Amino acid sequence: MLFNSIDFAIFLPIVFLLYWFVANKNLKLQNFLIVVASYLFYGWWDWRFLSLILFSTLIDYSVGIRLSKEDNISKRKILLWISILVNLGFLGFFKYYNFFLDNFVTAFSFFGTPINAKGLNIILPVGISFYTFQTLSYTIDVYKRKLEPTKDFIAFTAFVSFFPQLVAGPIERATHLLPQFYKRRKFDYVLAVDGMRQILWGLFKKIVIADNCAAFANQIFNNSTDMNGSTLVLGAIFFTFQIYCDFSGYSDIAIGTSRLFGFDLKQNFNFPYFSRDIAEFWRRWHISLSTWFRDYLYIPLGGSRGGTWMKVRNTFIIFIVSGFWHGANWTFIVWGALNAIYFLPLLLTKNNRNNLVIVAKGKFFPSIKEFSFMLLTFGLTVFAWIFFRANNIGHAVSYISEIFSSSLFTIPEVLPKTIILLTMIFVFIEWLGRESQFAIAHLGIKWKSPLRYAMYYAIIVAIFWFGGKEQQFIYFQF
Amino acid sequence: MKKFIKKTILISLPIIFIGMFIKIFISYYPNTFNTKANYLNSNLENIEILFLGSSHTQNGVNPKFIDISSANIAYGSQDYQLNSAIYFKYISRLKKLKKLIIELDYHSLEQKNNADYFRLPWYYKYHDINLGDFKPYNKISLFLSNPDFFKNYLIRKLNPQTKKFTINKFGFVENDFGIFEKFNFDKVTIAETALTRLKNRHNSVSIANFDVNKEILELILDDCIAKNIEVIILKTPQYLTYRNNYNKDKLERRRILLDSLLSIGEIKVLDFETDVRFNVKDFKNDDHLNSKGAEKLSKLINEEINTWR
Numbered sequence: 001m002l003f004n005s006i007d008f009a010i011f012l013p014i015v016f017l018l019y020w021f022v023a024n025k026n027l028k029l030q031n032f033l034i035v036v037a038s039y040l041f042y043g044w045w046d047w048r049f050l051s052l053i054l055f056s057t058l059i060d061y062s063v064g065i066r067l068s069k070e071d072n073i074s075k076r077k078i079l080l081w082i083s084i085l086v087n088l089g090f091l092g093f094f095k096y097y098n099f100f101l102d103n104f105v106t107a108f109s110f111f112g113t114p115i116n117a118k119g120l121n122i123i124l125p126v127g128i129s130f131y132t133f134q135t136l137s138y139t140i141d142v143y144k145r146k147l148e149p150t151k152d153f154i155a156f157t158a159f160v161s162f163f164p165q166l167v168a169g170p171i172e173r174a175t176h177l178l179p180q181f182y183k184r185r186k187f188d189y190v191l192a193v194d195g196m197r198q199i200l201w202g203l204f205k206k207i208v209i210a211d212n213c214a215a216f217a218n219q220i221f222n223n224s225t226d227m228n229g230s231t232l233v234l235g236a237i238f239f240t241f242q243i244y245c246d247f248s249g250y251s252d253i254a255i256g257t258s259r260l261f262g263f264d265l266k267q268n269f270n271f272p273y274f275s276r277d278i279a280e281f282w283r284r285w286h287i288s289l290s291t292w293f294r295d296y297l298y299i300p301l302g303g304s305r306g307g308t309w310m311k312v313r314n315t316f317i318i319f320i321v322s323g324f325w326h327g328a329n330w331t332f333i334v335w336g337a338l339n340a341i342y343f344l345p346l347l348l349t350k351n352n353r354n355n356l357v358i359v360a361k362g363k364f365f366p367s368i369k370e371f372s373f374m375l376l377t378f379g380l381t382v383f384a385w386i387f388f389r390a391n392n393i394g395h396a397v398s399y400i401s402e403i404f405s406s407s408l409f410t411i412p413e414v415l416p417k418t419i420i421l422l423t424m425i426f427v428f429i430e431w432l433g434r435e436s437q438f439a440i441a442h443l444g445i446k447w448k449s450p451l452r453y454a455m456y457y458a459i460i461v462a463i464f465w466f467g468g469k470e471q472q473f474i475y476f477q478f
Numbered sequence: 479m480k481k482f483i484k485k486t487i488l489i490s491l492p493i494i495f496i497g498m499f500i501k502i503f504i505s506y507y508p509n510t511f512n513t514k515a516n517y518l519n520s521n522l523e524n525i526e527i528l529f530l531g532s533s534h535t536q537n538g539v540n541p542k543f544i545d546i547s548s549a550n551i552a553y554g555s556q557d558y559q560l561n562s563a564i565y566f567k568y569i570s571r572l573k574k575l576k577k578l579i580i581e582l583d584y585h586s587l588e589q590k591n592n593a594d595y596f597r598l599p600w601y602y603k604y605h606d607i608n609l610g611d612f613k614p615y616n617k618i619s620l621f622l623s624n625p626d627f628f629k630n631y632l633i634r635k636l637n638p639q640t641k642k643f644t645i646n647k648f649g650f651v652e653n654d655f656g657i658f659e660k661f662n663f664d665k666v667t668i669a670e671t672a673l674t675r676l677k678n679r680h681n682s683v684s685i686a687n688f689d690v691n692k693e694i695l696e697l698i699l700d701d702c703i704a705k706n707i708e709v710i711i712l713k714t715p716q717y718l719t720y721r722n723n724y725n726k727d728k729l730e731r732r733r734i735l736l737d738s739l740l741s742i743g744e745i746k747v748l749d750f751e752t753d754v755r756f757n758v759k760d761f762k763n764d765d766h767l768n769s770k771g772a773e774k775l776s777k778l779i780n781e782e783i784n785t786w787r
Contacts, residue, residue, distance in 0.1 A: 467625055
């Protein structure tokens with residue numbers, strides 16, 4: 001079920017009313033309703049893959065229980081590895097099987113030993129990368145004794161399958177989300193209103209900005225050989241806004257929806273395109289994934305401790321794995337490596353933690369220096385997104401080659417003025433709200449009701465007016 | 479909680495009202511789909527001639543000029559799959575149907591709509607034909623099935639500056655003169671601008687589609703023969719700019735099929751494709767007749783039918 005679908009618009013109020021009017025007196029019933037709603041939400045897409053989620057849930061729940069009874073380090077390790085292998089096994093099979101097969105075949109052919117192997121026609125279960133990481137965080141934290149294993153199977157099932165963030169995050173940590181299932185939720189008016197505002201803003205980002213930018217980004221990327229350099233730059237910028245608004249829009253709707261049910265999810269995006277360097281960008285982009293990799297991969301590998309070589313190695317590993325997490329294609333790996341190259345100079349010169357607070361905090365305008373660094377970081381990000389969006393490495397290279405040709409200085413062949421104007425308005429609103437959790441979190445809060453309502457209606461009208469046909473979220477494929 | 483629900487309902491009310499207005503407007507403001515569907519459903523017992531086809535027939539045949547009770551259920555881009563769906567949907571209720579006039583133009587056999595063809599929800603709503611993956615609410619709100627299209631539709635309908643089309647009770651547009659009128663029916667301008675207008679118009683060549691469409695067409699024809707319904711193949715008039723670029727292989731495939739159908743002996747053909755009685759002033763664009771041309775074609779078809787009686 002898509003957040004931007006009529007199905008969801010019908011589903012959400014029904015679940016909301018049942019949750020607060022039927023199940024509100026009983027914690028078990030609240031959790032059970034969430035499980036049923038979540039399985040229905042996921043099964044709406046393809047019910048067959050519910051068995052995968054259920055299996056992962058059973059494995060990790062059982063491993064957790066066994067870990068609580070086991071003190072022997074070797075046996076604890078075995079239990080941990082069972083969970084890791086099962087979860088990453090599913091992920092590896094569904095997402096990477098054909099990629100590895102293709103590359104093995106190519107490699108063997110290259111070394112003069114051609115082999116015959118056919119790929120499988122595998123459907124990638126929606127959200128597998130997200131819930132796999134979420135459930136893994138539970139086992140690892142229990143193994144590290146950071147978290148008491150749960151004995152409440154329903155609560156655990158609800159944690160793994162919690163519908164607002166099941167298919168595209170934010171990837172929640174068990175330490176943060178699971179305890180929320182142990183307490184009966186009470187309706188909080190302020191939280192719910194805040195949730196509704198965040199849902200509204202998320203829908204605006206997805207439907208108005210992302211979907212409209214997508215139409216032009218697709219047109220340009222799909223016909224890149226026929227386009228001039230300036231159009232290709234525009235195409236990359238459209239994709240830059242598409243991916244941000246698509247993904248952060250989803251996160252906003254997920255967080256907002258969770259608030260309606262009395263849950264607090266972690267912020268996943270914190271105005272990344274206002275970053276002054278790549279390190280800051282990565283502290284603000286897909287925060288739940290970056291911190292997951294930091295805590296469960298980077299730090300166990302040694303992090304920033306050790307010599308220069310260790311730092312370089314660990315940085316490359318984390319960025320390449322992060323790229324590979326996004327998809328089984330070399331383009332994602334190059335995208336990850338490119339970001340590592342951007343990041344390394346900052347790490348090695350110890351400048352990676354220079355910009356910890358949002359740009360121009362408390363001010364309206366940034367300084368010229370801040371603006372220049374923002375522009376530079378944005379440019380580097382746009383460049384890296386070309387690899388992310390391209391069909392293959394050859395496509396990315398030819399795309400970039402055409403950008404750096406004399407045609408860069410010609411008038412773009414595609415110039416959708418309405419979308420450009422809408423995107424500029426969007427950037428302006430994001431700039432105004434950059435110190436909040438989401439752009440309109442505080443916008444208009446102190447305005448008189450008619451004015452505030454006018455703002456809501458303006459956003460709603462924009463959603464209906466500029467919205468096209470419902471489009472899937474990009475991150476569903478990851 | 480009560481405050482939250484009250485406020486949510488309050489803020490939603492104007493949206494619900496606007497949504498209802500749009501729903502009612504789209505559903506009930508006369509358009510070719512609802513008018514044709516209404517006409518067909520209220521005259522099922524009387525209709526003797528059924529026209530099926532694409533926009534060529536939609537724009538080319540005005541049942542007003544046919545003496546025998548007729549319905550023209552041809553719509554833009556209606557492929558054989560949709561023609562067949564309409565035929566089999568209504569055939570059991572068309573008790574008096576004597577003739578099926580089905581279009582077989584240049585494009586007919588090799589055109590096939592995709593599963594996400596944007597007009598499929600309209601067939602679902604107005605003819606209860608579900609060839610897509612539609613939900614019940616697609617019947618309630620057509621707007622949601624294609625917001626982009628309906629936004630433009632609403633602008634066109636509600637803007638007093640735009641030309642309003644007159645739709646008669648048969649669902650035929652009686653004042654559509656198209657781009658050729660804008661060119662003052664000037665042959666030179668029409669010829670000069672033809673290439674731009676017809677770009678990609680003749681690209682749709684597909685043996686796979688041909689095979690599928692041939693099979694569907696034969697199914698319809700077999701059913702007609704079994705039910706003693708006379709089948710007439712209609713080739714609508716096409717302006718020479720359109721005909722000039724025909725793909726010869728595609729044309730040949732159609733000819734062979736048509737010959738094989740005619741060899742059955744129970745099928746007639748009304749071939750107006752290159753009929754010299756149609757001149758530039760009868761066309762609204764390169765492959766569609768305008769309302770005046772449609773009157774001419776309808777009267778010619780009527781004459782032929784009367785001759786056969």
